[in-house]
Amino acid sequence: MTRFSPGDRVRVPHAFPPGHVRTPQFVRGRTGTVIRHFGAFPNPSLLAYGLSGLPRLDLYQVAFEMDEVWSGDGAYAPGDTVTADIYDNWLEPVED
Amino acid sequence: MTDRAITDLGGLEAGPVDTHEHEPTLTERRIDAMMMLMRQKPRAFWGADENRRTIESLTPEMYENSKYYERWVWAMRALTVEKGILSEAEIEARLADVRQRYAAKGDPS
Numbered sequence: 001m002t003r004f005s006p007g008d009r010v011r012v013p014h015a016f017p018p019g020h021v022r023t024p025q026f027v028r029g030r031t032g033t034v035i036r037h038f039g040a041f042p043n044p045s046l047l048a049y050g051l052s053g054l055p056r057l058d059l060y061q062v063a064f065e066m067d068e069v070w071s072g073d074g075a076y077a078p079g080d081t082v083t084a085d086i087y088d089n090w091l092e093p094v095e096d
Numbered sequence: 097m098t099d100r101a102i103t104d105l106g107g108l109e110a111g112p113v114d115t116h117e118h119e120p121t122l123t124e125r126r127i128d129a130m131m132m133l134m135r136q137k138p139r140a141f142w143g144a145d146e147n148r149r150t151i152e153s154l155t156p157e158m159y160e161n162s163k164y165y166e167r168w169v170w171a172m173r174a175l176t177v178e179k180g181i182l183s184e185a186e187i188e189a190r191l192a193d194v195r196q197r198y199a200a201k202g203d204p205s
Binding site: 016019020021024025026044047048049050053069070 | 099100101104106107142143145146148149152
């Protein structure tokens with residue numbers, strides 16, 4: 001049982017902790033939609049320091065509207081999205 | 097933002113990207129081979145995530161002034177010390193020997 005399912009709205013925390021973080025800067029603080037659950041994998045933030053990375057974290061593919069990520073700055077078509085692979089500990093539920 | 101990792105480039109101006117294939121140099125092949133010897137079984141001294149973390153930890157000057165495989169060398173140096181495989185003193189002593197040899201005979205590469 002995963003915390004999120006495809007179609008769920010999620011927010012990425014606007015956070016900048018030290019250490020090895022896989023969540024790209026351009027999606028931090030942004031809201032998107034889960035489109036896929038890849039599975040559960042050892043936590044790379046812990047693996048990066050030689051630890052086991054356990055317990056495993058669910059990894060999701062999340063789609064963000066281009067307007068949400070780039071704030072209207074850039075050339076793209078309406079409805080274009082950008083996706084990022086984000087671990088469960090970097091996602092917060094959003095009530096629509 | 098100053099807290100952006102030097103490897104986290106999404107959304108930044110980058111200019112044109114050179115996508116031409118090129119043959120790795122002998123030095124690049126040697127660096128690649130050394131990295132595989134360190135990372136693969138039976139040694140498996142460290143994993144991909146540790147490698148990434150170490151490269152992210154380079155100063156911006158070191159990162160930007162290094163080519164791809166040079167960053168691997170910096171990572172290998174840091175991780176061999178971190179894992180207690182070699183000491184800084186051992187690495188420096190060996191480098192001093194090599195520099196002396198090159199100075200005497202010229203760079204053989």
